Amino acid sequence: MMKFIIRRLLSLIPTMFIIITLSFFLIHIAPGGPFSGEKKLPPHVLANILKKYHMDEPLGAQYLRYLNDVILHFDLGPSYRYEDQSVNGLISATMPRSIFLGFVSLLLSVALGGAAGIISALRQNKWQDYLSMSVAVIGISVPLFVIGPVIQLIFAMQLHWLPVTGWINSRAGWVTLIMPAVTLAFPYFAYIARLSRGSVLEVLRSDYIRTARAKGLKESVVIGKHVLKGAMLPVVSYLGPAFAGIITGSIVVETVFQIPGVGRIFVQSALNRDYTLIMGDIITYSAVLVFANFLVDVIYGFLDPRIAYK
Amino acid sequence: MTEEIILQVQDLKTYFHTDEGIVKAVDGVTFDLHKGETLGIVGESGSGKSVTNLSIINMIPNPPGKIAGGQVMYAGKDLVKLTINELRSIRGNKISMIFQDPMTSLNPYLRISTQMIETIVLHQKLDKKTAKAKAIDMLKLAGIPAPEKRIDQYPHQFSGGMRQRVMIAMGLSCNPEILIADEPTSALDVTIQAQILDLIKDLTARLGTAVILITHSLGVVAGMCDTICVMYAGRIVERGPTTEIFDKPKHPYTQGLIKSVPRLDKTSGDRLYSIRGQPPNVIDLPDCCPFYPRCDKAMDVCKRKYPLSKDVGNGHAVSCWLYTEAK
Numbered sequence: 276m277m278k279f280i281i282r283r284l285l286s287l288i289p290t291m292f293i294i295i296t297l298s299f300f301l302i303h304i305a306p307g308g309p310f311s312g313e314k315k316l317p318p319h320v321l322a323n324i325l326k327k328y329h330m331d332e333p334l335g336a337q338y339l340r341y342l343n344d345v346i347l348h349f350d351l352g353p354s355y356r357y358e359d360q361s362v363n364g365l366i367s368a369t370m371p372r373s374i375f376l377g378f379v380s381l382l383l384s385v386a387l388g389g390a391a392g393i394i395s396a397l398r399q400n401k402w403q404d405y406l407s408m409s410v411a412v413i414g415i416s417v418p419l420f421v422i423g424p425v426i427q428l429i430f431a432m433q434l435h436w437l438p439v440t441g442w443i444n445s446r447a448g449w450v451t452l453i454m455p456a457v458t459l460a461f462p463y464f465a466y467i468a469r470l471s472r473g474s475v476l477e478v479l480r481s482d483y484i485r486t487a488r489a490k491g492l493k494e495s496v497v498i499g500k501h502v503l504k505g506a507m508l509p510v511v512s513y514l515g516p517a518f519a520g521i522i523t524g525s526i527v528v529e530t531v532f533q534i535p536g537v538g539r540i541f542v543q544s545a546l547n548r549d550y551t552l553i554m555g556d557i558i559t560y561s562a563v564l565v566f567a568n569f570l571v572d573v574i575y576g577f578l579d580p581r582i583a584y585k
Numbered sequence: 586m587t588e589e590i591i592l593q594v595q596d597l598k599t600y601f602h603t604d605e606g607i608v609k610a611v612d613g614v615t616f617d618l619h620k621g622e623t624l625g626i627v628g629e630s631g632s633g634k635s636v637t638n639l640s641i642i643n644m645i646p647n648p649p650g651k652i653a654g655g656q657v658m659y660a661g662k663d664l665v666k667l668t669i670n671e672l673r674s675i676r677g678n679k680i681s682m683i684f685q686d687p688m689t690s691l692n693p694y695l696r697i698s699t700q701m702i703e704t705i706v707l708h709q710k711l712d713k714k715t716a717k718a719k720a721i722d723m724l725k726l727a728g729i730p731a732p733e734k735r736i737d738q739y740p741h742q743f744s745g746g747m748r749q750r751v752m753i754a755m756g757l758s759c760n761p762e763i764l765i766a767d768e769p770t771s772a773l774d775v776t777i778q779a780q781i782l783d784l785i786k787d788l789t790a791r792l793g794t795a796v797i798l799i800t801h802s803l804g805v806v807a808g809m810c811d812t813i814c815v816m817y818a819g820r821i822v823e824r825g826p827t828t829e830i831f832d833k834p835k836h837p838y839t840q841g842l843i844k845s846v847p848r849l850d851k852t853s854g855d856r857l858y859s860i861r862g863q864p865p866n867v868i869d870l871p872d873c874c875p876f877y878p879r880c881d882k883a884m885d886v887c888k889r890k891y892p893l894s895k896d897v898g899n900g901h902a903v904s905c906w907l908y909t910e911a912k
């Protein structure tokens with residue numbers, strides 16, 4: 276097991292390397308640059324700036340320099356657009372907020388989605404089933420940028436229960452977390468509810484559940500001990516993609532709810548061709564995702580004894 | 586085998602309500618099981634063997650299935666009418682079941698020890714440690730080498746034959762009066778089949794357990810069973826002691842089954858006999874003899890009415906108009 280974890284961890288290194296390389300060149304190939312804005316700069320100023328950021332060197336040299344900074348010094352460089360701010364500083368100021376929001380949303384969607392799915396399966400074709408599956412259909416088909424404003428409209432503008440926008444660090448405090456987290460969790464809640472309903476139903480039909488019942492076990496033991504473990508495995512393997520989706524989804528939600536997270540910086544940096552900031556965002560996003568997938572693999576391995584760690 | 590009857594199945598009917606119509610999977614099955622007896626139920630696929638036995642412990646998935654009539658008398662109680670809690674105290678305790686596919690019948694996510702101990706703790710009210718010792722003993726009896734090590738492994742670490750041994754050990758761990766084995770060897774290699782059948786035979790003989798053995802194969806029942814029931818389309822068409830059935834088969838279907846068993850003493854040039862036609866569809870079956878379309882000796886009356894069971898002596902009974910006076 277330990278060997279498997281270490282091997283899996285080491286395999287993250289080439290993955291990250293490929294991501295860094297690909298995104299570096301793709302970004303530089305794309306037309307435009309950080310200083311080709313609306314206002315044309317005088318040529319000698321431009322030359323000076325380019326020189327300052329070593330952008331007058333050949334692309335290969337820039338790439339090597341970048342790799343050296345990132346890998347050896349964990350230095351993502353200065354932002355080209357936010358003057359006097361380093362990419363490291365910008366990201367470490369905003370990323371924790373996004374990750375926290377994503378994490379809360381993921382927990383919410385797993386807990387509620389799992390519960391709804393299990394209840395639906397156990398009450399198949401009863402009202403509990405119809406209710407949660409109808410809610411799930413809404414969650415899957417309505418996009419975030421609709422769900423967000425709609426619940427803002429209802430719970431903030433009409434009922435005045437919650438502040439329209441803002442973040443935990445604002446005066447309103449923790450309640451600001453509720454609407455963004457619910458919005459972000461909703462589609463994943465829906466998907467997990469359907470996923471777990473399906474897999475509980477499938478496990479219920481399996482031979483080993485028939486065996487468990489034929490042994491005279493109580494239905495609560497049959498469900499709690501024999502059904503759930505097998506039925507939750509598909510949900511666990513979905514956690515990786517779900518986390519990826521939630522992290523990217525948070526870009527929309529951060530915009531809708533005015534949350535000073537990394538998502539908004541990401542969008543801005545892409546529009547500005549702020550090379551170092553884009554790269555920094557991509558690298559940190561990828562690192563988080565790749566690591567999340569690694570965690571999921573490890574959890575899966577703990578749950579399913581048939582996975583061999585060789 | 587003694588004269589004491591421990592299980593009496595009477596006119597049992599189990600129907601499935603499906604979109605295509607009512608599937609009369611079991612339609613009036615009657616038989617007795619004696620203490621220590623090994624009773625074989627033989628029949629083609631779909632004849633209702635599994636449904637009969639799931640009905641005995643009242644485990645028919647409902648919906649779509651329902652026990653539509655009849656009785657299953659065990660220890661003075663009708664199992665069909667018991668509450669779920671009363672049933673649970675019988676399942677796995679007094680009446681155990683093992684199934685066809687050992688690869689899927691054990692929970693892949695739980696250790697063998699967990700799965701065996703939970704049954705023993707549940708029914709025998711032992712503490713976990715004693716239960717584990719008991720489970721290890723059972724595994725040893727079932728021919729699992731190094732059971733004290735193997736018990737903490739997961740099912741995927743066992744071969745198919747070994748898993749069936751585990752199922753047998755688990756099934757017998759509470760000393761049941763009846764073991765129902767639903768095609769316990771169909772999913773296994775031929776060489777392993779014989780070992781598993783021998784194991785069931787030995788262990789149940791030693792523990793005095795009565796067995797209901799379900800199978801497609803007359804060869805299997807010949808070597809194992811005291812009594813044979815031949816099922817066709819949800820009914821038992823012939824029933825009697827094994828020697829009677831093999832020496833003096835009455836029902837044309839039984840005769841066909843026996844003729845279609847490959848034999849070593851026949852000249853190899855002969856083609857293997859097989860009963861013509863297809864097994865019947867048991868949806869909305871009319872009240873005729875379901876075998877008549879495939880029967881060489883079919884008469885007019887066979888199409889009109891199902892024949893009552895007729896006792897032909899020596900505990901041998903048959904449902905066929907050839908032996909019954911048409912009224």
Ligand SMILES: Nc1ncnc2c1ncn2[C@@H]1O[C@H](COP(=O)(O)OP(=O)(O)OP(=O)(O)O)[C@@H](O)[C@H]1O
Nearest residue numbers: 601608610629630631632633634635636637649867
């Ligand atoms: N859950 C179900 N829903 C609908 N029909 C069913 C169900 N279970 C069994 N049946 C029907 O009941 C009939 C008898 O099935 P059963 O499983 O008892 O056959 P069997 O004799 O055990 O066959 P096999 O040798 O293939 O195991 C079949 O026609 C089958 O289609």
Ligand SMILES: [Mg+2]
Nearest residue numbers: 634635636767
């Ligand atoms: Mg069957």
